[in-house]
Amino acid sequence: xxxxxxxxxxxxxxxxxxxxxxxxxxxxxxxxxxxxxxxxxxxxxxxxxxxxxxxxxxxxxxxxxxxxxxxxxxxxxxxxxxxxxxxxxxxxxxxxxxxxxxxxxxxxxxxxxxxxxxxxxxxxxxxxxxxxxxxxxxxxxxxxxxxxxxxxxxxxxxxxxxxxxxxxxxxxxxxxxxxxxxxxxxxxxxxxxxxxxxxxxxxxxxxxxxxxxxxxxxxxxxxxxxxxxxxxxxxxxxxxxxxxxxxxxxxxxxxxxxxxxxxxxxxxxxxxxxxxxxxxxxxxxxxxxxxxxxxxxxxxxxxxxxxxxxxxxxxxxxxxxxxxxxxxxxxxxxx
Amino acid sequence: xxxxxxxxxxxxxxxxxxxxxxxxxxxxxxxxxxxxxxxxxxxxxxxxxxxxxxxxxxxxxxxxxxxxxxxxxxxxxxxxxxxxxxxxxxxxxxxxxxxxxxxxxxxxxxxxxxxxxxxxxxxxxxxxxxxxxxxxxxxxxxxxxxxxxxxxxxxxxxxxxxxxxxxxxxxxxxxxxxxxxxxxxxxxxxxxxxxxxxxxxxxxxxxxxxxxxxxxxxxxxxxxxxxxxxxxxxxxxxxxxxxxxxxxxxxxxxxxxxxxxxxxxxxxxxxxxxxxxxxxxxxxxxxxxxxxxxxxxxxxxxxxxxxxxxxxxxxxxxxxxxxxxxxxxxxxxxxxxxxxxxxxxxxxxxxxxxxxxxxxxxxxxxxxxxxxxxxxxxxxxxxxxxxxxxxxxxxxxxxxxxxxxxxxxxxxxxxxxxxxxxxxxxxxxxxxxxxxxxxxxxxxxxxxxxxxxxxxxxxxxxxxxxxxxxxxxxxxxxxxxxxxxxxxx
Numbered sequence: 001x002x003x004x005x006x007x008x009x010x011x012x013x014x015x016x017x018x019x020x021x022x023x024x025x026x027x028x029x030x031x032x033x034x035x036x037x038x039x040x041x042x043x044x045x046x047x048x049x050x051x052x053x054x055x056x057x058x059x060x061x062x063x064x065x066x067x068x069x070x071x072x073x074x075x076x077x078x079x080x081x082x083x084x085x086x087x088x089x090x091x092x093x094x095x096x097x098x099x100x101x102x103x104x105x106x107x108x109x110x111x112x113x114x115x116x117x118x119x120x121x122x123x124x125x126x127x128x129x130x131x132x133x134x135x136x137x138x139x140x141x142x143x144x145x146x147x148x149x150x151x152x153x154x155x156x157x158x159x160x161x162x163x164x165x166x167x168x169x170x171x172x173x174x175x176x177x178x179x180x181x182x183x184x185x186x187x188x189x190x191x192x193x194x195x196x197x198x199x200x201x202x203x204x205x206x207x208x209x210x211x212x213x214x215x216x217x218x219x220x221x222x223x224x225x226x227x228x229x230x231x232x233x234x235x236x237x238x239x240x241x242x243x244x245x246x247x248x249x250x251x252x253x254x255x256x257x258x259x260x261x262x263x264x265x266x267x268x269x270x271x272x273x274x275x276x277x278x279x280x281x282x283x284x285x286x287x288x289x290x291x292x293x294x295x296x297x298x299x300x301x302x303x304x305x306x307x308x309x310x311x312x313x314x315x316x317x318x319x320x321x322x323x324x325x326x327x328x329x330x331x332x333x334x335x
Numbered sequence: 336x337x338x339x340x341x342x343x344x345x346x347x348x349x350x351x352x353x354x355x356x357x358x359x360x361x362x363x364x365x366x367x368x369x370x371x372x373x374x375x376x377x378x379x380x381x382x383x384x385x386x387x388x389x390x391x392x393x394x395x396x397x398x399x400x401x402x403x404x405x406x407x408x409x410x411x412x413x414x415x416x417x418x419x420x421x422x423x424x425x426x427x428x429x430x431x432x433x434x435x436x437x438x439x440x441x442x443x444x445x446x447x448x449x450x451x452x453x454x455x456x457x458x459x460x461x462x463x464x465x466x467x468x469x470x471x472x473x474x475x476x477x478x479x480x481x482x483x484x485x486x487x488x489x490x491x492x493x494x495x496x497x498x499x500x501x502x503x504x505x506x507x508x509x510x511x512x513x514x515x516x517x518x519x520x521x522x523x524x525x526x527x528x529x530x531x532x533x534x535x536x537x538x539x540x541x542x543x544x545x546x547x548x549x550x551x552x553x554x555x556x557x558x559x560x561x562x563x564x565x566x567x568x569x570x571x572x573x574x575x576x577x578x579x580x581x582x583x584x585x586x587x588x589x590x591x592x593x594x595x596x597x598x599x600x601x602x603x604x605x606x607x608x609x610x611x612x613x614x615x616x617x618x619x620x621x622x623x624x625x626x627x628x629x630x631x632x633x634x635x636x637x638x639x640x641x642x643x644x645x646x647x648x649x650x651x652x653x654x655x656x657x658x659x660x661x662x663x664x665x666x667x668x669x670x671x672x673x674x675x676x677x678x679x680x681x682x683x684x685x686x687x688x689x690x691x692x693x694x695x696x697x698x699x700x701x702x703x704x705x706x707x708x709x710x711x712x713x714x715x716x717x718x719x720x721x722x723x724x725x726x727x728x729x730x731x732x733x734x735x736x737x738x739x740x741x742x743x744x745x746x747x748x749x750x751x752x753x754x755x756x757x758x759x760x761x762x763x764x765x766x767x768x769x770x771x772x773x774x775x776x777x778x779x780x781x782x783x784x785x786x787x788x789x790x791x792x793x794x795x796x797x798x799x800x801x802x803x804x805x806x807x808x809x810x811x812x813x814x815x816x817x818x819x820x821x822x823x824x
Contacts, residue, residue, distance in 0.1 A: 001607055001608050002589060002591060002595050002605055002607055003606045003607060004592065004594065004595050004606075005607055006608045007587075018656075094571065097397065097571050097576070097580075098570075098571045100397070100580035100584070100590075101580045101583040101589065101590045103585040105396070106395075108397060109395050109396055112394075112396070112397050113394050113395055116395075124456075156608065160608075179702070183654070203753075217523065237543075255609075256608075256609040257609060296423065312608045313608075335755075
């Protein structure tokens with residue numbers, strides 16, 4: 001498979017996943033705020049949501065206050081926000097267009113519909129809060145996964161899509177925990193506020209019910225963090241996502257024609273990361289050390305992404321920067 | 336439905352033009368009768384609904400072209416008209432023979448001007464016209480191409496005049512586009528007018544991509560036992576990108592950009608996740624100028640450095656070959672009937688539109704005197720750019736073209752303004768006559784010409800306009816070639 005194609009497939013999946021994760025965080029947050037006691041708590045809450053994409057500074061530079069309407073606008077359709085949901089779906093679609101010949105017609109058509117659905121959202125979509133919009137994006141993203149599973153040959157293209165999706169999901173879960181854990185940790189364990197925080201954190205990962213179904217789980221910070229970080233079967237838990245990345249990398253590696261073996265740095269990086277989590281003693285990092293730990297973890301997930309890019313996407317010869325080629329592409333005469 | 340609602344209730348006036356559907360006195364031609372019957376039964380509302388259904392299918396399938404001037408690209412679907420154009424089989428059969436003859440002669444011409452140059456030596460065509468053509472490529476002289484095929488894919492544009500006679504208006508031998516619309520229009524029509532397809536025996540066109548793939552493989556370099564073909568696109572920002580990916584999917588070949596390819600030791604490879612893979616045939620949709628920065632324009636990254644050298648060494652086949660543009664130069668076009676006589680010793684089956692070459696003194700004088708009556712075209716432009724439609728132009732525009740023609744005679748030709756045939760077309764809520772042309776796609780393999788029965792009928796949606804190009808507000812229609820079953824039931 002062409003390197004460029006593999007890269008586009010991977011990013012197509014990442015953008016769809018990211019759009020779903022961000023809208024979920026937005027919707028859960030909105031609902032949690034309905035229970036929040038004070039005005040300033042609300043403001044603080046919105047700020048923590050902005051921290052999720054690391055774009056609080058960009059937001060503050062363009063918006064005066066920080067209220068629901070502004071945050072929604074910023075997250076959903078702000079043309080200057082590269083991680084706005086509309087921008088993410090649009091980029092997913094542009095990547096899909098670039099590999100239109102490699103994905104199924106059903107996948108393309110679905111992504112195309114999703115794009116028009118989020119692009120043509122109107123005020124009515126937000127009249128009752130962001131929930132309806134979230135459902136639209138979530139359904140779109142999850143149906144996309146299903147359609148991909150059901151219509152695309154489970155070959156190399158499929159595995160690059162899985163790789164992108166699970167890598168993104170792992171990194172989103174880590175980010176979310178990083179933002180949320182501080183609030184959780186600030187509360188006295190067992191108080192109603194602490195419990196609400198934990199529930200909201202679980203819901204941000206669609207994990208509340210699965211967590212409840214796990215035998216012996218208590219709504220305590222330790223149990224919740226263990227579930228979201230280290231569970232091996234819950235599909236949004238970090239370790240589980242990394243496992244899926246591993247499956248995809250194994251399959252990609254196995255699809256290589258028989259040649260002299262190349263060092264497999266992505267699999268090495270992933271192996272180290274999984275081992276670290278598998279042998280983690282959670283008590284070592286609970287409490288004030290969690291912040292640093294999650295930061296480090298996020299860095300390693302990003303490093304894994306870099307290794308994948310180096311191994312599979314950038315067999316490019318670096319050419320001296322000439323002018324952008326967009327002008328040339330448009331310039332081609334159509335006979 | 337009341338009588339007043341019917342599509343044709345308000346009548347239809349073919350005016351003084353040749354109308355594809357109606358004879359004088361507004362009765363439908365026999366091969367159009369079943370269609371006319373079906374349309375007359377439809378109300379405006381029902382027709383509108385079908386139009387909307389078709390449009391939304393085009394939109395969701397991403398059959399769009401993008402205007403990238405705004406900050407975010409505006410996407411539009413190509414206007415598609417639901418009233419199909421119908422051509423009876425005997426009429427088609429003549430077009431088919433005529434184009435096969437024409438394209439065969441054009442390939443002989445290309446092989447000749449890059450080889451022995453007999454036609455020039457024997458004085459059948461002026462040397463400066465050939466060697467001075469903008470798209471003549473000296474780099475190709477003496478380079479053998481597999482099977483002697485230069486133009487593998489040709490799109491020829493035909494028009495009909497007042498009497499209904501067909502003329503070849505131009506041939507496109509570089510990278511003709513639009514065939515995906517021919518195929519997608521057919522899909523849309525089958526969904527919208529399924530019953531009509533039952534009544535007519537419309538000849539199928541769906542095998543076009545397979546035929547094209549056959550041509551690509553048949554022209555592979557000899558060393559390739561199982562040739563690997565790819566489609567080279569300028570990229571997603573190109574307005575024809577949809578077509579590129581459509582054809583690649585239909586043929587089951589990979590679509591690549593210049594940056595995906597690399598040349599090593601005159602062999603072309605693609606960069607894959609598992610290293611370099613050799614490439615044997617490139618169906619390129621990139622202009623000559625952009626193919627290889629080492630040989631042509633140095634300031635572009637769309638192409639592949641070293642591609643020309645690899646091509647000249649015979650390690651890779653390009654479809655179409657480099658330098659085919661010399662044969663679709665609008666001045667060289669004038670000589671196609673002579674080429675047919677010269678190479679094939681046959682009479683041309685399809686006539687050219689009478690053409691005045693500004694490079695000839697007599698013709699130039701005629702052009703300058705009669706510019707208000709003529710269509711003046713720049714020889715190197717396509718897509719409806721660089722042309723003047725005399726009867727529709729202002730005095731100032733005519734004057735500007737006069738000066739251009741005087742200053743650069745080699746660059747201009749002129750043709751009489753043809754009263755192009757018209758076809759009933761749904762515009763602004765009613766059926767009205769609009770001018771049409773017909774692009775037919777010709778596939779050329781070694782010793783074999785294939786034409787799928789159909790084409791792209793392009794229609795000028797603006798009232799009175801003669802310019803059908805999509806970039807100039809044109810739309811398209813499905814084109815049916817119908818066999819004997821037509822009108823039987």
